[in-house]
Amino acid sequence: MSDTIILSVDEESVGIRIDKFLSESIDDFTRSGISKLIADGNVTVNSAVISKNYKCKLNDDITVLVPDAVELDVQAENIPLDIVYEDSDLLVVNKPKGMVVHPAAGNYSGTLVNALLYHCKDSLSGINGVIRPGIVHRIDKDTSGLLIVAKNDTAHLSLAQQIKEHSFHRAYQAVCYGNIKEDTGTVNQPIGRHPKDRKKMAVTDKNSKNATTHFEVLERFGDFTHIRCILETGRTHQIRVHMSYIGHPLAGDSVYGPSKVIKSLNGQCLHAGEIGFVHPRTKEYMEFKSDLPDYFTQFLKKIGKANQIQTA
Numbered sequence: 001m002s003d004t005i006i007l008s009v010d011e012e013s014v015g016i017r018i019d020k021f022l023s024e025s026i027d028d029f030t031r032s033g034i035s036k037l038i039a040d041g042n043v044t045v046n047s048a049v050i051s052k053n054y055k056c057k058l059n060d061d062i063t064v065l066v067p068d069a070v071e072l073d074v075q076a077e078n079i080p081l082d083i084v085y086e087d088s089d090l091l092v093v094n095k096p097k098g099m100v101v102h103p104a105a106g107n108y109s110g111t112l113v114n115a116l117l118y119h120c121k122d123s124l125s126g127i128n129g130v131i132r133p134g135i136v137h138r139i140d141k142d143t144s145g146l147l148i149v150a151k152n153d154t155a156h157l158s159l160a161q162q163i164k165e166h167s168f169h170r171a172y173q174a175v176c177y178g179n180i181k182e183d184t185g186t187v188n189q190p191i192g193r194h195p196k197d198r199k200k201m202a203v204t205d206k207n208s209k210n211a212t213t214h215f216e217v218l219e220r221f222g223d224f225t226h227i228r229c230i231l232e233t234g235r236t237h238q239i240r241v242h243m244s245y246i247g248h249p250l251a252g253d254s255v256y257g258p259s260k261v262i263k264s265l266n267g268q269c270l271h272a273g274e275i276g277f278v279h280p281r282t283k284e285y286m287e288f289k290s291d292l293p294d295y296f297t298q299f300l301k302k303i304g305k306a307n308q309i310q311t312a
Contacts, residue, residue: 006064007025007061008061012195018062022043035052043063079110082095085288089152095143097142098267101141116149134150136163140267140268144296145271155281158280166232169277170230173270176224177250178224186213190205190208191242192207211238221306222306240253252268252269253268269295271292272290274289
């Protein structure tokens with residue numbers, strides 16, 4: 001199933017070459033990959049085919065047709081999986097921090113998909129093509145936690161519809177900078193591409209989608225706060241963007257956090273700890289929880305001890 005991506009050029013992008021603009025706007029595509037799409041006639045501006053030298057004009061309507069990635073033969077790899085639940089329709093896997101969910105340019109092995117192909121053989125939904133078989137939703141490389149995988153198209157469509165209708169339960173735990181004074185809160189701000197750094201997301205009114213994150217404080221540590229977040233929507237980097245927007249970026253986040261990164265965390269301190277959904281076949285509600293991983297609990301101990309010293 002081919003993907004169609006529609007973009008509009010804003011003021012900050014006027015004059016930028018189309019290949020550069022698209023490579024910075026679309027995940028998983030290098031500039032050379034975009035150039036090939038343009039050369040093959042899969043990119044139009046205001047319904048006209050253009051060359052890679054075309055320079056963007058204000059309010060240009062850009063349409064990108066991403067063909068099925070059938071040429072790529074994604075290899076099955078015998079990588080251990082922490083499977084929380086499995087039946088003939090789906091499985092719930094506990095993804096470790098540092099594992100990429102699906103292959104992308106420059107990263108075709110060692111992913112969750114490579115491991116799933118070995119474990120499930122041919123029993124994976126084909127809706128998202130050979131690059132993302134069975135993948136209904138994603139979590140970032142450096143986010144740990146629960147992910148649901150569909151084994152057939154019927155299950156995939158049912159789960160995707162639940163996500164669209166916001167009936168799919170997803171709760172995360174995170175550690176963010178600063179002392180959040182409120183016990184609970186909601187961030188209801190639209191998220192889209194960052195206007196200047198198009199590999200980042202941002203709270204913006206331009207080419208954005210509604211996004212809502214609910215949070216509650218679990219424990220305060222002076223300079224840090226341990227929180228639980230519930231997603232009402234599922235935008236790219238949603239928790240990371242929303243918490244940074246209200247002045248409490250996630251610890252370890254090198255993209256949305258302070259320039260001095262806590263390197264020992266190897267990425268944001270964020271764990272997808274709860275997942276709940278109606279089973280596509282049985283129609284029963286199922287919910288699963290994942291214990292905090294070692295990196296998370298060790299960091300909590302570290303900031304807990306530091307807080308005790310500061311308050312002593």
